[in-house]
Amino acid sequence: MRLPRSSATCLAAALLVGLGASACEPKTNAAVSKSSTPGSDTIRVRVAEVRETFITPFDSADNVDGPAVWHGPNGQHWLLSSAKTTDVVLVNDAATGAAIRRVGGSGTAAGTLARPNGVAVVGDVLLVVERDNHRVQGFRLPDLTSLGTFGGAVLRLPYGIGWYAERPGTYMVYVTDNYEAADESVPPDRELGQRVKQFRVAIGSGGMRAEHVRSFGDTVGAGVLRVVESIMPDAVHNHLLIAEETETDSYIKVYDLEGRFTGRVFGRGHFPQQAEGLALYACGDTAGYWIATDQGDSTNTYHVFDRMSFAHVAAFSGERTRRTDGVALTQTGFGPFPAGAFYASHLDGSIGALSWANIAKALQLRSDCPR
Numbered sequence: 001m002r003l004p005r006s007s008a009t010c011l012a013a014a015l016l017v018g019l020g021a022s023a024c025e026p027k028t029n030a031a032v033s034k035s036s037t038p039g040s041d042t043i044r045v046r047v048a049e050v051r052e053t054f055i056t057p058f059d060s061a062d063n064v065d066g067p068a069v070w071h072g073p074n075g076q077h078w079l080l081s082s083a084k085t086t087d088v089v090l091v092n093d094a095a096t097g098a099a100i101r102r103v104g105g106s107g108t109a110a111g112t113l114a115r116p117n118g119v120a121v122v123g124d125v126l127l128v129v130e131r132d133n134h135r136v137q138g139f140r141l142p143d144l145t146s147l148g149t150f151g152g153a154v155l156r157l158p159y160g161i162g163w164y165a166e167r168p169g170t171y172m173v174y175v176t177d178n179y180e181a182a183d184e185s186v187p188p189d190r191e192l193g194q195r196v197k198q199f200r201v202a203i204g205s206g207g208m209r210a211e212h213v214r215s216f217g218d219t220v221g222a223g224v225l226r227v228v229e230s231i232m233p234d235a236v237h238n239h240l241l242i243a244e245e246t247e248t249d250s251y252i253k254v255y256d257l258e259g260r261f262t263g264r265v266f267g268r269g270h271f272p273q274q275a276e277g278l279a280l281y282a283c284g285d286t287a288g289y290w291i292a293t294d295q296g297d298s299t300n301t302y303h304v305f306d307r308m309s310f311a312h313v314a315a316f317s318g319e320r321t322r323r324t325d326g327v328a329l330t331q332t333g334f335g336p337f338p339a340g341a342f343y344a345s346h347l348d349g350s351i352g353a354l355s356w357a358n359i360a361k362a363l364q365l366r367s368d369c370p371r
Contacts, residue, residue, distance in 0.1 A: 041268070041269045042269055042270075042272040043269035043270055043312075045270070045301075045303075045312070045315045046314075046315065047301055047315045047316060047317050048314070048315070048316045048317075048362040048363055049316070049317055049318070049319055049362075050316050050317070050318060050319070050354050050355075050358050050359050050362050051318075051319045051354075051358070052318050052319060052320060052321060052352045052353060052354055053336050053337070053341070053353045053354065053355050053358075054096065054097040054352075054353050055097065055320060055321070055346055055350050055351070055352045055353070056079070056081075056090075056092050056097040056099070056350040056351045056352075056353075057097070057099055057350060058346070058347070058349040058350040059349050059350070060347070060348060060349040061085060061086060061349075062083035062084075062085060062086050062088075062090065062348075062349060063083060063084040063085035063086070063348050063349075064081050064082065064083055064084075064090065064325075064345050064346075064348055064349055064350060064351065065081070065082045065083075065084050065116075065117055065118070065325045065326050065345055065348075066081060066082050066117060066118045066119045066160070066277075066325065066326025066328075066345065067079055067080065067081040067119070067326055067327065067328040067343040067344070067345060067351050068080050068081070068119045068120055068121045068126065068328050069094055069121060069328050069330040069332075069341075069343065070121045070124075070126070070141055070142075071330070071332050071334070072124075072141065072142055076142060077093065077094040077095050077334050077335065078091055078092070078093070078094055078100065078141075078142075079091070079092040079093070079094040079097070079328075079343060079351060079353075080092075080119055080121065080126055081119065081326075081345065081351050082116035082117055082118070082119050082128065082129075082326075083102075083116070084115050084116060084117060084131070085115075086102075087104055087105060087106040087107075087112070087113045087114060087115065087116065088102045088103060088104040088105060088113065088116070089102070089103045089104055089113070089116060089119065089126070089128060089139070089144075090102055091103060091144075092351070094330075094334070094335075094341070094343075094353070095334060095335030095336060095337070096335070097351075097353060101144075103139065103144045104116065104128075108133055110137075110146040110148065110149075111145070111146040113128065113130055113133070113137070114130050114131070114132035114133040115130060115131040115132040115133075116128045116129065116130055116131075117129045117130070117131045117158070117159050117160065117229075118158075118159060118160040118161035118175070118176075118229070118326065119161070119326075120161045120162070120163055120173075121141070122163055122171050122173070122201070122203065123169075123171075123203060124140065124141045124142075125138050125139065125140060125141060125147065125203050125208065126138070126139040126141055126144070127139075127161060127163075127173065127201075129158045129159065129160065129161050129175060130149075130158070131157060131158060131159065133149075133152075134151070134152055134155045134156060134157070134158065135149040135150065135151050135152040135155060135158075136149060136150055136151045136155070136158070136161065136173070136175060136199075136210075137149045138150075138201075138203070138208045147203075147207050147208040148207060148208055150199060150201065150208070150210030151175060151197060151199065151210070151212070153212070154194075154197055154212050154215065155175060155177055155197060156177055156179035157177060157178050157179045157180060158175045158176065158177050158178075158197070159175075159176045159177070159178050159228070159229040160175070160176040160228070160229040160230050160231050160326075161173065161174065161175050161176075161231070162174045162230075162231040162232045162233050162240070162278075163201075163233070164233045164235035164257075165235075166200065169202060169203055169204050170200060170201070170202045170203075171200070171201045171202075171203070172198065172199070172200060172201075172213070172233070172235075172257065173198070173199045173200075173201050173210075174196055174197070174198050174199075174231050174233065174240065175196070175197045175199070175231075176195065176196055176225075176228045176229055176230075176231050176242070177194060177195055177196065177197055177215075178195075178227060178228065178229070179194070186226050186227060189219050189220065189224050189226075190219050191219075192217050192218075192219055192224055192225060192226065193215070193216070193217050193218075193219045194215035194216070194217060195216070195217030195225035195228055196215065196216050196217055196225065196228070196231065196242070196255075196259065197212065197214075197215050198212070198213040198214050198215070198216070198259060199211065199212055199213060200213050214258075214259055215259075216255070216259030216260075217259075218261045221261075222253075222261070222263070222265060223253060223255070223261025223263070225242060225244065225253065226244065226246055227244065227245040227246045228242050228243065228244060228245060229243065229245055229276065229325075230242070230243040230245075230275075230276055230277050230278045230292075230293075230326070231243075231278070232278040232279065232280060232290075233257060234280060234282075234307070235257065236282075236285050236286075237286075237308070238256045238257050239254055239255075239256065239257075239262075240254070240255040240256060240257055240259075241253075241254055241255075241278055241290065241292075242254075242255060243275040243276060243277075243278055243292060244275060245274050245275055245276065246274075247273070247274055249268075250267075250271035250272075250273070250274050250275040250294075251265055251266065251267040251268045251270070251271055251275055252265065252266050252267045252275060252278075252290075252292055252305075252310075253265050254266070254310070264310070266305060266310035266311075267292060267303065267305065267310075267312075270292075270294060270301075270303050270312060270315075271292075271294045271303075272294065273294050273295055273296040273299070274294065274295045274296075275292060275293070275294065275295075276292075276293040276294070276295040276324060276325055276326070276327075277291075277292070277293040277295075277324055277325060277326045277327030277344065277345075278290065278291070278292050278293075278327070279291045279327050279328065279329035279342065280307070280329070281307075281329060281331065281356070281365075281366075281369070282307065282331070282369065282371070283307075283366055283368075283369035284369070286307065286308055287307060287308075287366070287369075288307040288366075288369070289304050289305065289306065289307055289313060289365060289366075290304070290305040290306075290307060290310070291303070291304055291305075291327065291329065291342070292305065293324045293327060293344070295323060295324050295325065296322070296323065297322055297323050298322070299317075300317055300318070300321060300322040300323060300324055301315050301316075301317050302315065302316050302317065302324075302327075302342075302344070303315045304316070304363060304365065313363070313365070314363040314364075314365065315363075316359055316362060316363060318344065318346075318352050318354055320346070320352065321344050321346045321352035321354075322346060322347055323345075323346070323347050323348060324344040324345050324346065325345045325348075326344075326345050327342065327343060327344045327345070328342075328343045329341070329342050329343070329356070331356070331369055331370055331371040332370065332371060333370055336355065337353075337355050337356065337357070338355075338357055339355070339356045339357040339360065339367040339368070339370070340356040340357075340367075340370070340371075341353055341354065341355060341356055342354045342355075342356055342359060
């Protein structure tokens, strides 16, 4: 429901539907141009504002990071997100935002977590990157029992995760690894050759098995990965997108699936703050869009790029969602989301949910590609 602004009528309507007086505050981010950061090459773009369908219950103590979505065989639609400080995975109803349960708790044993960060739903398994346990743990869905861990022998300070299906039951999984120098600074470029770890993960009735395939990252030139978290493959086109998060020169670098830098970068000038969460809206083999986040407290923008050319297409923001780390996108229609939904972490304490149909309408994008 969109309310009238700047009038007593708005206030009365807002109170009637339980939104509160803040719903009538003037919006400053609708269809605006981004202001440049001093000394940067920021590109000014029009940002369409899209109202959230809901924001999950907020708790700043959780330090919420990455979301993922699971559509179960019995009508379950779950939103799963990592809570870094409380060492749990939050499970919410993906259609309403209502809390369902909390999984994990601090520790090193199976089923416990230590600073969970990136999450991914791979079939009926939830993979959780544990930064302080230096591993990835798998949980069977929907019971969320632990299937074991992998990566402990090679991961040092893991953050983000991306994957694609190599064949039925076998997946290629990529984990970014922001290991640090002794003084907790970014190591010199010559030591950054293992910024991404690649694993082959087999999941079946007998459990989960994983092997380390390779570690990679350029140590010279434009492909050096200095501060990375978000990573997302497009297996059809042999593309592996990695968001470079440095505040001075933040953009997207394109590797191939075997860890070679392609020489392609995009998004320069669109991330004056910090390039973050990545998602792919795919239409067939070639069409679709990449969504990449410019993370900020006051101006928090989701940029849309063409899937093939990486040309900038459009940009949007949520009315309330700010300081986004991880994002997730589902192209499955359900509940209030007939064309799927886009989920984004909000102020480290909750997840904002936006209808893809509403995003597509505001930006004149496609919304006819169910998956």
